[in-house]
Amino acid sequence: MMFKDVETAIAVIEKRCNQSHGLAPIQTFMHELGDPQDDLKIIHVAGTNGKGSTVNDLRSILQIAGYTVGTFTSPYLEKHQDRIRINDEFIDDEELLEYFNRYFDRWCELELSMFEIDTAIAFLYCHNHHVDFMVLETGLGGLLDSTNIIKAPLISVITNIGMDHMAVLGNTYEAIAHQKAGIIKPDSLFVTAERKPECLKVFQTVCDAKHTAFHQTAEPKKVRLENGHIHFDYRDCKNISLYGPARYQADNASLAIEVIQLLRGASYVQVSEAQLREGLLQANWKGRFEVIHQHPTVILDGAHNPQGIDALCRSLQDYPQVHILFTALRDKKSDDMIRSLLAITPDVTVTTFDFYRASSLEALGNDLPIKRAADYRQAIEAGLNQPGTFVITGSLYFISEVRAYFKKRKESLLSEYR
Known part of the structure; x- marks a missing residue:
């Protein structure tokens, strides 16, 4: 099937409902393309709330530091294309249409859902544009989420655990934490802003089994609203300023700071404190306060x-x-x-x-x-x-x-x- 315009293609893709067929179909498709996702340096982010804000904070910090950064988030806010970005610019309509026309028939054969298709395109787009990093947000859960076909992220991140999507993920904090912890990979790094002991126990157990370093954020201190911006202290970083006035963004920003510090400690990135501060100040995530x-x-x-x-x-x-x-x-x-x-x-x-x-x-x-x-x-x-x-x-x-x-x-x- 050939689409003449991207709007028609998107309308067709958006009707493709989620399937309960596991990761095999999208793995098959990506393998046929040579598994381009395996060449990307990925920061994988899961959690009940704050995923998009944390992804955007990380994108902004890394971009200010001079890196080219791809992101994949959901759902869209302005239009479908805003799910897939490079340096905060939406995927180009012509290139998106090209992906639709080149692969749509194969997607139908594999019965891929809209989210699986978007995930595949995000990997291809970031790979083809040679991004330095990709910050990847899960859609639902983690263990069986289509983003979880990646093998070796630089770091796995879980924002927090709440009681949501319980029909799919389970009806206890432990069950939901187990699903989210599915993104933790062997011999890697892991960090969370979660505080509930029962969830932390799940994360620690998974990290121990996979020989992955477990890290937890500290609490942001002196969170206050001044002149329309949130200010706070995080560890040795004093008086950090955020773009907007939402107090909850101090938690997301603290997690982003921790991720950057861990990546810097592992020599994956070079980010100065000035670049970190400026990145957080410029990180505007629409639709959140x-x-x-x-x-x-x-x-x-x-x-x-x-x-x-x-x-x-x-x-x-x-x-x-x-x-x-x-x-x-x-x-x-x-x-x-x-x-x-x-x-x-x-x-x-x-x-x-x-x-x-x-x-x-x-x-x-x-x-x-x-x-x-x-x-x-x-x-x-x-x-x-x-x-x-x-x-x-x-x-x-x-x-x-x-x-x-x-x-x-x-x-x-x-x-x-x-």
């Missing part, structure tokens, strides 16, 4: 599970008169998340959006003191007419739609003034 509008302040945050919502709530303590618009996917613990939001403000509105995994309006917050809005666009317009801080959260897929709505809204307002 993103201030998208002023007067009133509008914050978009892709928190999509109880752990993420709790982290969001801690950051919102710095803001006055908080109003919240929330939705969630139907497999999430939405009522638990709503209760956490109600603990910081009585003004919570739930809504829904046009996505096959979205929760229905009726299923959100039954018996909880919330408002309901069938049309999220009307809810946004109402929120923009209130003073204080308007927060939109609950799903990265929803945040993607909301960002597009704000972009279209801004363009419409500009055209009226012309």
Whole structure:
């Protein structure tokens, strides 16, 4: 099959659902191409929350240090192409279309899913462009994730463990930790920002069995908001400044610092403290505590599970008169998340959006003191007419739609003034 344009190709690829066929099909495909992923210097990142932010922090630091850095993240926020980047630039449409047309028939024969296809393209793209490093985010879990066909990453990273995707990963912290720990490889390096003893025990056991060095981050100290930026201390690095105002990003940045220090200690990278600081200051990860509008302040945050919502709530303590618009996917613990939001403000509105995994309006917050809005666009317009801080959260897929709505809204307002 030949596609004439990339939009048509993406629409077809996005309909290819996840399969339960293990890693063999994508391994077969990559082996037919000579296993280009084995030539890449990879930093592999898994975890329940903070993966994308940690990947972006690492990308920014390494890029500031002069390296060419490929990244693979999911889901997309602006458009499908933003999953695959080099130096924060989306994959080129023409090259993406070329991959689609060259390999689509073989993907169909192997029954590869959209995520497997994206993973394969990311490996090919980074290999063909001779990146110095690839920072690779898992899609789900780790052990059976399609990114886990790599054999020898420079370092394996697990941000944290929360109760999410339990139907697939298990319903205990230990079970989920075991799945995530599947990315740990023999005779390598491993680091985590996790704190729960039961999870750390799993990681240590896997590291011991694979003769891999186990490392854990320290707690960031003196985390504070000053002039719209988070500042904190980490070990011997004092007064580190971050791009945005989210307190939870201090944890992700601390993990990135630890990764860079371990890579530097192993002589894999040369990064000065000045480059590390500048990289963190420039690392803007959209959709995570993103201030998208002023007067009133509008914050978009892709928190999509109880752990993420709790982290969001801690950051919102710095803001006055908080109003919240929330939705969630139907497999999430939405009522638990709503209760956490109600603990910081009585003004919570739930809504829904046009996505096959979205929760229905009726299923959100039954018996909880919330408002309901069938049309999220009307809810946004109402929120923009209130003073204080308007927060939109609950799903990265929803945040993607909301960002597009704000972009279209801004363009419409500009055209009226012309």
